[in-house]
Amino acid sequence: MNILKKIILQLFAFLFCVFTLSAQTPADWVNPFIGTTNYGTTNPGAVVPRGMVSVVPFNVSGNSPLNARDKDDGWWSTPYSWDNKYFTGYSHVNLSGVGCPELGVILLMPTTGEVNGDHRKYGSEMSEQVAHPGYYSTYLNKYDIKTEVSASERTGISRFTFPAGQSNILIDLGNGLTNESGASIKIINDHEIEGWRMTGTFCYNDGTERPVYFVARFSQPAEEFGVWKKMPKMGHEAAWSATSNKIKYYKDFKAEMAGDSIGSWFTFNTKANDEILVEVGISYVSIDNARLNLNHETNNFDFEATRKQAEDKWNKALSKITVEGGNDDQKTVFYTGLYHIQIHPNILSDVNGQYPAMESFEIKAHPNGERYTTFSLWDTYRNVHPFMSLVFPQQQLNVVQSIIEMYDESGWLPRWELNSTETHVMEGDPAIPVLVDTWFRGIRDFDIEKAYEAMYKSATTPGTENKLRPDIDHYISHGYVPLMEQYDNSVSHALEYYIADWNLAQLAKELGKEDDYERFLKQSKGYKNYYDKEFEIIRPKLENGEFMPDFNPRQGENFEPSPGFHEGNAYQYTFCAHQDMDGMIALNGGKKEFVKKLQAIFDNGHFDMANEPDIHYPWLFNYVKGEEWRAQKELNRLMTTYFKNAPNGLPGNDDTGTMSTWIVYAMMGIYPVLPGDMNYALSTPVFDEVKIQLDPNFYPGQELTIKKTGSGYNISSISLNGKKQKSFFINHADLGKGGVLEIKH
Amino acid sequence: MNILKKIILQLFAFLFCVFTLSAQTPADWVNPFIGTTNYGTTNPGAVVPRGMVSVVPFNVSGNSPLNARDKDDGWWSTPYSWDNKYFTGYSHVNLSGVGCPELGVILLMPTTGEVNGDHRKYGSEMSEQVAHPGYYSTYLNKYDIKTEVSASERTGISRFTFPAGQSNILIDLGNGLTNESGASIKIINDHEIEGWRMTGTFCYNDGTERPVYFVARFSQPAEEFGVWKKMPKMGHEAAWSATSNKIKYYKDFKAEMAGDSIGSWFTFNTKANDEILVEVGISYVSIDNARLNLNHETNNFDFEATRKQAEDKWNKALSKITVEGGNDDQKTVFYTGLYHIQIHPNILSDVNGQYPAMESFEIKAHPNGERYTTFSLWDTYRNVHPFMSLVFPQQQLNVVQSIIEMYDESGWLPRWELNSTETHVMEGDPAIPVLVDTWFRGIRDFDIEKAYEAMYKSATTPGTENKLRPDIDHYISHGYVPLMEQYDNSVSHALEYYIADWNLAQLAKELGKEDDYERFLKQSKGYKNYYDKEFEIIRPKLENGEFMPDFNPRQGENFEPSPGFHEGNAYQYTFCAHQDMDGMIALNGGKKEFVKKLQAIFDNGHFDMANEPDIHYPWLFNYVKGEEWRAQKELNRLMTTYFKNAPNGLPGNDDTGTMSTWIVYAMMGIYPVLPGDMNYALSTPVFDEVKIQLDPNFYPGQELTIKKTGSGYNISSISLNGKKQKSFFINHADLGKGGVLEIKH
Missing domain, CATH: 3.30.2080.10 (GH92 mannosidase domain)
Known part of the structure; x- marks a missing residue:
């Protein structure tokens, strides 16, 4: 029977292949442009599933009239906008779908004619965009260059089709989405360059800085190369300097170069339609590892092979x-x-398993599988991880193993982790529901006792020493987090703790820790403290037990600051105690009243999608x-x-x-x-x-x-x-x- | 007889030692403060003979009222001034006695209290200066810190005696005398840091940039450490950033950091009079070599041992x-x-013989002995090298071997070489008289045929391809260099070529190259073209053979620009054809007239010492x-x-x-x-x-x-x-x- 089953499965697999060859594949149903405006902050760049590298058309800088809005105008959190047309290169490390500026660096830009290192000058109008999973292309009107990119997990590949004449490929390490700065480069020879670029300051927070290392290799030797640096503005001495406050070009420079804003160029004499390709390997460990990643994942400038592999990976993932x-x-x-x-x-x-340890500059190696990063847990604990547990359980196992490693390495569970740094963005203790949910979904090949230890630590450590729950002392003594400062998001904090504690209680029960179960379950019901009978809604509460005066339940719409609430208002938080549905329904006046109030939120436009x-x-x-x-x-x-x-x-x-x-x-x-x-x-x-x-x-x-x-x-x-x-x-x-x-x- | 001679010599050596132990040594007759004002541009820093490293009290920056004048006010070419009292650290690579700003970087600064990375804030009034060959000390009034420094060839050692409390040692890679910028650092552990700092732009010339690498080691582990970076000024985004245009401090940061202006701090809890020492190894090849140099030359923080060795080296050299x-x-x-x-x-x-090749980023190794640098040949060909040939002939042999290597590596002899770059400062072909003079003084263990080839090349290559004599075409066709632009220094150029060609002629004769002898000897007499009977002095000449109109022989005094002459006027250049004394005397009207005119130069104040x-x-x-x-x-x-x-x-x-x-x-x-x-x-x-x-x-x-x-x-x-x-x-x-x-x- 087993053999028969196997044959049938193989036959099915074969038929599926035939089908996918002759018809549309799942990847064909992907439109990478969805979410690239209206603050979706996704991008159409080339990436493979869970790739470290994404090769993204960077069009959010330069203050060009071709851009509807860009990073130099204000808060801006994505390397790409559908509304912009001023292209200044392909960035090789990027975030998708986030609300804070970070990464968007290591920019690869093809140009023609005289080399210029100023992105406000070298950028071009873009057109004829094509995006498909693992592939992106756009045409640069100013230069008559067709650009195409693809990616593997840790490398990006670019194919530039040039017109006849002097063609240049720039690597700009100054411009970028991040607000961190500083880079170092070294041209190795006429077709290879290495270096690193500082990143960090996610959401403008300091203390999360790391270099990202790269090695870039060209498909043919350059006829000329060099580096540039934007020179600081001099004082009186500027009288004798030709480069004060200007871009200085260092032709043939082959030593290290560092600065706040540096780049390099490689110049080629091209005939019409000459293709020059660039492969870029990335690592967060070292230049050596970036080169190792590049050597391991390269297809030796076979663009179509890399593109095909990327598309195959997408079809494999999407056909789940x-x-x-x-x-x-x-x-x-x-x-x-x-x-x-x-x-x-x-x-x-990296391909050798190495990664920078959480909140540390130590290099560790993952014993098996891959170390994951970019844990926006306040968001993703709600549905992403349950979904992964169902559809991509091995990946979700990687997630929880990574989370536990982070605890091992830093002493704390992550909240919003990015490249092994805790960015301290948003609130609560969202790793707890992720770990507990994953366990209950039957994905259990991780150290649950260590996980429990980690969760117990943040749920019990006094506030002065508690990195995840700084306001835990009041939370435990009062059963709620009082409003201590106008915009301290106290209610949002507490509501997250209640959910986390409910989860922890469930796991405690499962692990036979009855006392803990009782304790955390009781804590999880503290949400009732916030229910204000006057407004029939939750309301920020003061330390003395009184509700906050001058309360307006609508305040907090449209990201305006709202006392007690983070990114929302009382309506959007009032039914967030769903860990205790019966209790929450009763608190709101019973089933009928609850349904009425919930429906009113939709009807009155208080629901925020x-x-x-x-x-x-x-x-x-x-x-x-x-x-x-x-x-x-x-x-x-x-x-x-x-x-x-x-x-x-x-x-x-x-x-x-x-x-x-x-x-x-x-x-x-x-x-x-x-x-x-x-x-x-x-x-x-x-x-x-x-x-x-x-x-x-x-x-x-x-x-x-x-x-x-x-x-x-x-x-x-x-x-x-x-x-x-x-x-x-x-x-x-x-x-x-x-x-x-x-x-x- | 030989044995007797040896015994006598040894006896003499012994007596000399006894004498030097009981009396003043030659080093005791050195006053390192001579030349530290009145534009002498020497400094009192600690250095050993021909050391790569000098540890110099840097007091020329910060615009403090304690400074009579500093680098931020205008042209300034020395890391130290006797007239200044605002100390901002010890710089580890420095030039002595030059007229252009360069080096003066890798600044080591002790402070107390809260760490501040701004040299305009952390600097201190200095007092109680003591300088002795291989040793320098000053007291920092603001901090109550005694500072002492010494050096070996490739390392510097600092001993800081701190008061009780929080004591800091800063390494500032932003501030410096050079007008080049950019650096990278990496803290290795609580007592070691490595990095590099860009240098170059000697005399504000671009194209001479190189990193200088260092490793610094502390005598005890720091209790806290970190790096800082002066952040670029943001635009609109500054609204959300705490560090725009400010110094950002990265505590415990142990990855690479790069930027235009960066530094690091190491903090110690000291009791009163605690000594903390820092050893800094330097290399122009790599961080690895800087560490090698440090490991090789260190005395493991034994300050007195390093100081004694430095003094011994000075006494050995000075007692010649x-x-x-x-x-x-x-x-x-x-x-x-x-x-x-x-x-x-x-x-x-470096100690392994490695050095960066001339005008190249290749690393070479010196087969035997040491590679020298800092060849201000337009100055030194006149007397320094003849002196070295007499008193330090082995060093002079190193000089000419280095010069010939530079030709081998770059295809051209040096003119003003600094750290294996040609700075293109001053004019003429001064390596020729150095090589020829050295040969005639009997120092001949170098490849004279290759040397001749190099000299012949610059003396004969057409101007468009001639890096040393760009105006050689006119020089050969007209016998002089005509004034083509107002301040082209044409007469100065030609006068240097005449001397070089006379030297080359002498060597040609020696080597049996009779035709060359005749040719270059004839060329060397072209100075007569400039003699103007009207003014009875040399005078710039035009391409058409006429003298330059509106001539004022005094113009050019006090470094004012002067048509045809570089850093001087007609009086100061008119007797520079001493390669043909008889001819020059005759040209000037015979012996009596010559003496009269020469004496008048002194009497009328036209002589420039x-x-x-x-x-x-x-x-x-x-x-x-x-x-x-x-x-x-x-x-x-x-x-x-x-x-x-x-x-x-x-x-x-x-x-x-x-x-x-x-x-x-x-x-x-x-x-x-x-x-x-x-x-x-x-x-x-x-x-x-x-x-x-x-x-x-x-x-x-x-x-x-x-x-x-x-x-x-x-x-x-x-x-x-x-x-x-x-x-x-x-x-x-x-x-x-x-x-x-x-x-x-």
């Missing part, structure tokens, strides 16, 4: 889920969402029997209103895949409302059929099919493998057995 | 000449001159029999007027020892008027007796004694080893045989 039905735009929104989920967290470790605190709200209707239709209705509205096959097709920051996970789940008709709780809330799938390949190393089932039958979006009944379900929830363990979840309409 | 008679000030002026002669040229090669073109003038009287008394008289006047045992004791820039060589020769009563001509002009010695130890590897004699007998400065007769001399000249070969040159008065 196949969909039937739905229109082309819906398929595109879905697969682009799945694509965005595969960008962060990303690989930090663009930020995380309230993104679970639609599914909360499922907790009141008979009101599930409201979820189906609101979700249908939200999906069609905010998610589109268009550059403005995300409601706001993708938040390293959180918004994309939201839409992917919503389109499949399931949502893990509360991390740590294994029940998915069900709603109307967009597709007639969704097939999820289950990883046999983690799940007993092989394939889960979510089948939508009937029409419209009102669900009439639900059955799993033919057995009718009593509620609008379904358990993760049941789904993991595979089979067919039928949602009838 | 001993003097009797003269007053203390005269002895001090003399030995300080000899000290300055031993600073440049200096060692460039502070610059090179005319420094041989006093001895020109010796060329007219019966007029030698004028030389004796003028020299007596010049020596007492311009050379003093005081900070203003040099007439102007020491010019890497040229002025010091002038006074040392003058005080001994001999002067090599014309390089390539083996006749020394004689004049009145200052001392009763001068003994020069001759190197038996180069000279048949062992000791040359110049004895002054009688009183006054009018010479009555001269005898060598008892044989009365007919002229006021004596031949080098005769002196090299040793014995007694008696100058009677």
